Amino acid sequence: MLVLVINSGSSSLKYQVRDVEAGSVLAEGLVEKIGMGNGGDGDGQVEGPRDHAEALEQVDGAIHEALGGRTLDAVGHRVVHGGERFAEPVLVNNEITRAIERLNPLAPLHNPANVLGIRAIAKKWPDLPQVAVFDTAFHRTLPEYAWRYAVPDELYTNHGIRRYGFHGTSHEYVAHRAAALLDVPVEEFDAVIAHLGNGASVTAIRGGQSIDTSMGFTPLEGLVMGTRSGDLDPSILVFLGRAGWSAEDLDSMLNRRSGLKGLAGNNDMRSVVEAAEAGDARSAMALAVASYRLAKYIGGYHVAVGGAKALVFTAGIGENSHQFRSLVAARLGALGVELDAGLNREWSKEPRVISTPGSVLPVLVVPTDEERAIAEATAAVVARSSVAP
Numbered sequence: 001m002l003v004l005v006i007n008s009g010s011s012s013l014k015y016q017v018r019d020v021e022a023g024s025v026l027a028e029g030l031v032e033k034i035g036m037g038n039g040g041d042g043d044g045q046v047e048g049p050r051d052h053a054e055a056l057e058q059v060d061g062a063i064h065e066a067l068g069g070r071t072l073d074a075v076g077h078r079v080v081h082g083g084e085r086f087a088e089p090v091l092v093n094n095e096i097t098r099a100i101e102r103l104n105p106l107a108p109l110h111n112p113a114n115v116l117g118i119r120a121i122a123k124k125w126p127d128l129p130q131v132a133v134f135d136t137a138f139h140r141t142l143p144e145y146a147w148r149y150a151v152p153d154e155l156y157t158n159h160g161i162r163r164y165g166f167h168g169t170s171h172e173y174v175a176h177r178a179a180a181l182l183d184v185p186v187e188e189f190d191a192v193i194a195h196l197g198n199g200a201s202v203t204a205i206r207g208g209q210s211i212d213t214s215m216g217f218t219p220l221e222g223l224v225m226g227t228r229s230g231d232l233d234p235s236i237l238v239f240l241g242r243a244g245w246s247a248e249d250l251d252s253m254l255n256r257r258s259g260l261k262g263l264a265g266n267n268d269m270r271s272v273v274e275a276a277e278a279g280d281a282r283s284a285m286a287l288a289v290a291s292y293r294l295a296k297y298i299g300g301y302h303v304a305v306g307g308a309k310a311l312v313f314t315a316g317i318g319e320n321s322h323q324f325r326s327l328v329a330a331r332l333g334a335l336g337v338e339l340d341a342g343l344n345r346e347w348s349k350e351p352r353v354i355s356t357p358g359s360v361l362p363v364l365v366v367p368t369d370e371e372r373a374i375a376e377a378t379a380a381v382v383a384r385s386s387v388a389p
Contacts, residue, residue: 002070005077005375006117008077011034015031023372034051035049056124078114078374079114079133080135081103081110081135082137089132089134091381091385097119118132138169138210139163139166142163146212149216162217163216166201170373173372175205175312178366184309188208191309192205192301194298196315196324198316201213201219202298204301211304223293223297224290227262231293263289264282264286273287287327291331295331299334309361310361312364314365325354332361337363338358339363
């Protein structure tokens with residue numbers, strides 16, 4: 001089955017064509033500056049597509065040769081927020097699209113763009129099955145004591161304010177790969193998984209299921225990220241509001257000007273590491289804050305799962321920054337964590353163990369592949385729908 005995987009943003013459209021049975025990638029790319037033109041500023045660049053429909057025309061042209069005369073069988077969409085309704089991938093129809101749209105207030109930066117991608121596909125290829133795969137779905141197994149906030153109940157019942165969690169597609173995929181690497185049935189796999197990229201989250205896995213996760217009502221809560229603050233005292237926002245900051249000011253500050261960027265002046269982990277190694281004090285402090293925050297979560301989630309069988313690093317920073325992994329591991333001596341310096345510095349596309357044989361808690365690096373997970377989920381949903389009575 002050939003599946004076009006779409007990750008639609010407000011001004012970008014990332015795509016990949018996968019042959020699910022062969023496990024191969026036939027084409028991939030990114031269309032940027034959707035709805036954004038440079039206004040003919042003379043720098044030689046052309047304006048981006050006017051909308052997502054026009055962006056799809058570019059995608060169609062780009063994948064035509066790679067398909068080699070074959071046709072797409074389905075489209076799988078990454079949808080960030082599934083709310084309480086969606087606990088698994090679903091076949092998209094008009095009612096499902098409207099239901100996703102009704103969740104826009106819970107993810108105003110993501111779900112509207114996801115819907116634009118769905119509608120653009122429906123317009124261009126109306127007979128092509130579409131499947132929505134939700135970032136929040138894997139975390140629907142959180143117990144109520146983990147997803148509840150200690151606020152008046154009407155905030156949950158009237159506004160849906162609770163912990164949802166994100167990066168679920170990645171966490172689920174990595175949990176299965178890590179369990180296989182350790183030769184543990186996923187149903188018996190207890191671990192802590194750290195998905196570390198520009199957006200970052202850590203999840204407690206017990207019996208192969210998510211039982212707690214650091215991101216909450218939105219992807220802002222939890223770890224120090226590239227431009228997001230993660231955890232902070234909510235009274236800070238009240239204080240700043242009384243000082244004249246608007247909701248828009250606060251949102252921009254917390255989501256776009258905080259995290260590594262706020263601490264070190266740069267949200268790129270490689271640049272922050274290089275600056276710290278060159279003696280920049282702000283960058284060194286940023287790494288200390290970020291690694292300390294993550295280590296605290298790992299310790300807490302080790303308790304939550306009743307003793308983890310593994311600590312797993314994944315995503316861009318987790319897979320590629322041996323320096324940051326070392327900083328985190330150095331704070332986990334109480335858990336008996338001991339990295340093998342040589343294995344930690346090595347780079348590979350394959351899942352691997354980077355701890356010493358004597359490490360009480362095995363430490364793994366498992367590359368994530370959200371596009372593969374979305375493609376496989378899409379193929380499974382379409383296959384089920386084709387045999388349904």
